[in-house]
Amino acid sequence: MSARNRELFALIPVALLLIGGFAAVFIARSDQIGDLSLIYGAYFFALCLAAHAFLRFRLPYADPYLFPLCALLAAFGLVMIYRIDDGFALNQASVFVLGLIAFCGTILLLRDYSVLERYRYLIALGGIVLLMAPRLPGIGAQANGAYLGLSIGPINFQPSELAKIAIVIFLASYLAERRELLSVAARRFVGLTIPPLKHFGPLLLVWGAAMVLLVFTRDLGSSIMFFGAFLAMLYVATNRFSYVLIGLGMFLLGSYLLGSSIEHVQERFDIWMDPFAPKSPEGAGQVQQSLFAQADGGLFGTGLGDSLLKLPGPFFPESCQTGFPECGSILPAPHTDFIYAVIVSELGLFGACGVILCYALIAARGFKTAIMVPDGFSKLLAAGLTTVFVLQAFVIIGGVTKVIPLTGVTLPFISFGGSSVIANMVLVALLLQISDRARRPRAGSSPVTGTEEGLAL
């Protein structure tokens, strides 16, 4: 079966999930009459089919499972957001249209992604500007103590979502060029291979950038994501674990020193240590509510639409101006940061494991692409993009489940939010382009060569 036919079949679960999910939410709220839900589902599935047709035409050899997996997550997210608030679901559905435009646009405009190598410094600059922009007076917006968003007129945009792609592109091309130099033999010290001092330069530079990012935007989540992706790519490029250890040590030291001086970061850390401490900061309530919501879920969850989310009757705060779910929800930010807690609450441990499995499968497809593609830049780019995507899921799920301090990043493809969907669509478009190159049959060889030994799938 051709890759594209496999892709088409892999979209069947997406359709089933849409029908089942919307039907479940619809039944759970039988007090509201309307067939809106099925229209959402059909509309979304039509978009998936359109994208599939586009891929059939433009990238016939691309990985057949990447797109259906992402569509599955997106469909799942749409069902969850519809469950939380149907108005938000409509909004999210329109964002997917924009996302698909960005997806197709990336593939159409970037016929050969190798050109990105040429503009790497420009891209890096763009990335840094995007990251720092929320700190700019006039357009920057602070949320929960961190500077994450841009507010230009009616449009709210989180530039860090796009910046992550820019920075991965830059690092991939930089490391692809320098990897020979970076991996030359070095001194050994206490069992660790220490790279030559002069090559510490870029390491220090990126470390510095991550620290500056932390200080300026107070955004620990993005810092972890960027620096983590950087270390992963450095490791892939050099195969030297010592770099990772040194980098990790520097990051921990840096964030400890800086974190203790930034109240917002320090608070997050204290809450993470013990959210039930008697004098825990105000934000501890969020983490507590997240854990309580998960405790309600058990193995199978309460069922879609059946968990306690909107405060009932007299519990609903009278001062609530913006309306649910921004306020009046027992779990804060149920549609963005804490959507994973809603998933655990309503679909239980099994539903949550399904979501995590989806991310693991996307990672598998991404890394498989990285292994199959022949050239260094493509390998690093595929590995970097996959890592940054997967790390983002880890950072937010880890925050919600108290594995790491809570930081406000979105759950890719599931959380409500335009910038996140658009940026991740672009990311997947790039991955598909790389995989199309990796799997394109070359003269005299079969499309899938024996380069898969590294991964057991």
Add this chain to the structure above:
Amino acid sequence: MNVPIARLYTFLLILFAILVYFTSKWAVFDAESLEDKVQNRRPLIEEQQVPRGTITTSDGVLVAESHPQGGGPRPVYVRTYPEDDPTVFGNPIGYSFVEQGRTGIEQSENDILAGEQNEFASILDQIRDVPQVGGDLTITLDAQAQRLAVQQLQSAIASTAGAAGFGGSVVAIEPDTGAVRVAASVPGFDPNQIADATSVADIKGLFFRATQGTYQPGSTMKVVTAAAALDSGEFTPDSMLSGRTGIEIGGVRLENAGGETFGEIDFDFALTHSVNTYFAQVGEQLGTETMFEYMDRFGFNAIPELDFPSDQMDESGVYDSDGSLLDESDAIDIGRVAIGQERLLVTPLQMAEVVAAIGNDGTLMQPTFLQEAKDPDGRTIEKLDPDEQSDVVSEETASQLTEMMTHVTEEGTAAGLTVGGIAFAGKTGTAEIDVEAGLNRPWFIGFAPAADPQIAVAVMLERCQGCFGGEVAGPIATQVMESLLSG
């Protein structure tokens, strides 16, 4: 570069495994302790969304119901106690409010009232999308008799010297079923006022004298002693002993009430006239072991088996000064225990159980408040199913003792009391609290009719001055019995 890529993938899989581990920790393994956290309002809110079942007395008086508040598709329900005088039922019914918690029958029958189901049934309901609804409860209490008991206690307290400011209690049990028909405690409380109380501890009248109050039983204990004496075979109603006042018991002279003295008298006479010295000698002859054996059979030295929150019930028995129960191996003046003195303390419920057992041919039925429970569809899910608690004495002993107790009401300390003209069994008690001030604690226990006991009752007033059980507690008991027999 392929090897590090594969390793990187493995590393990320480990990270995901950690996420799965933590998710299962919160969702499954630690879920229960999270649900118990004080910061967790979910159980409280969810609980309020369940329309709680009603509580009705056996004679059809609605004593507890829930009202929706706030409207909307998922309103919350608030408990109200609609009786004209809710204080009459406050102690046995208790209360149920989100902030203040639960007590009484509201607590002990919560699973029925809240519609809690087993895991399987609730999963089925979840699939069928049936919301949780509470079941309705009918309790064994008789509203009319309960009201009468409270009224009688109140007027006795108001009209008896030395009783003002103190309380009293009435417990009535159906001997052959264990159904508790009256459980009155004065002063009581209005459960409605708990809803707005900032501190529940400040509410007066929460103390449920019927099950939580422990008092010296006085001569009512002689029924237990007589049961032990007859059933052990060591005594018959004709056994002769000296009724002289001033006999040494436990090394100390014991006087009869009012210093009255008797010659050689039989057992029947001794009970009829409540002769202390006779009974103390019986107690000493039986010994601590036999006395405790029979006390245990009547339910002493254990939390009553009533379907009521165990933290709102107390044991009856011989208490040490530190508040712990003594057992037969401790040094106890058993002759004085036999006449209701020493450090013996009992609850009104326990004394009602004593007479109920005698009235039921010597078999104690497990006391219960539950008459019937129906699920929201009207199907009976639980019904009063009389259960034997213990075989206390033989049928023969019971009938001998019944006859002796009938003599008490005909010609003895309770002479002059009537229950609709029928023969009934009884025993008075007048525990001395303060001999010099003349402060007593009057009791009456009994059952009627003597021939075919339908109702057993215990009445206790906490304090009165220069009064006797027969004259203060007795009339309350007979009126409650009359009311229950006619109803």
